[in-house]
Amino acid sequence: MSSRQRPRASSQSPRTNAPPREPAPTGLAAPLDPARIPLYVGLAVLGAAVGLAGALLQAALFPGGLLLALAASAGVFYGGRVLTGTQLGALAPAVGWFIAVLVLLGGRPEGDYVFGQEIGLALFMLGGMAVAVMCATMARLPQPADDAGRTGS
Template sequence: MSGANGGGSAGKGKGTGNGAAGAGKGARSRAGSGASAVAAPVPDAGVPPLTGGRAGTYALLLVAGVLVAVAGTLVQAAWFPGGLLLALGGVAALFYGGGRATGTPAGVLVPGAAWLVTVFLLLSDVRPEGDFLFGAGLGSYVFLLGGILVAVICATAAQMRVAGVRHGRVGG
């Protein structure tokens, strides 16, 4: 490559030999201590492969998501302020525990999807008598939106753990 295209010796024709200090016209200079320009390989995210035990854990989390949805639906309507907090606490425990047990974001997404589908099925189920499992009050909407918010927060936190994002200040 020629020096005009950015390749070759940066100090060519200047007599300096230091690429950062004597970069000529059209040549690229290298900032820093003159370390190699080869980028370090990006580490693998470390997502473990799907095994029989992990598939069984996902199946249990799926069933637990359905059970927590049904129990939360009944509890949040029975004892309004305390029942709503208890139901959201159960949802948060399931999602956080699923993410920690599997070590993957799928540990949050599997029970989250089961919970969401179950809640929407219970929400839309109308009996012939006109009864709903969910009341039309504020607690039902807080339970629905709060559960979705908790699932998103737990999935984001699990994704950051898998990617190896360090805690602390960004950029230094």
Template structure:
């Protein structure tokens, strides 16, 4: 930090402070901070979480849970139409929100969301030659398909907007 006694290094870019005049320059980006001070990340950026064995285990569990919730939701939404559909979408929302909160990253929403999407669209909506299928052509099936995608997008977007590691305080110093 630059003081009237010339307490700045010449390499810090703090203008006239290194020459001993005792003035601080506005042009220097680090003139007001000590060299070892932690720097807060820019607004809107989320620091990447380290990939550990525990985190990979959580992602694998979320992947399996996404497949299970997709299968259960497919069966429940058609069984009891209005209540089953609400229960299936609540289960999907709980999985996506819980995955985001458990990992603290948007990948916690995207991993079970991708598993759910692949399971529902590719595996469960496939019609076999014998005529067996899990999804009917009713309105509830389409609401479940599109509603699950909308819930995943909402949870992923809300997870990205949540500030992490930034303390509340005054703007500008």
């Protein structure tokens, strides 16, 4: 057994008697990073501001304003998801948006309320919630292309 010794089997093979490890939690089950809490609060405030602006815009300019308000909501929800890389990043502005819309839906004692038409209100609420759910439940974020696998570059 000179320089061509066989490596020991125990050093190269994986342990078969090791207990199985629990996989790391992901998504909403992952532990919350305390440094991100101000970011999530800021996203919720931004979502509330977009909900307020969208409620005013969709009531003022019905067909185009509704589409613009929903596009702004989608931008905030998706932007939060991309910024944080977590589902909670999309849910934080969605919660702020939903709370703002519910507060505006309550109206005033005089009988006035922000939303103009019933069809606009229904489309704004359902469309905003649908966009929030789509952004929060995306399978994974798009990854940038990596040129490491190309030869000759």
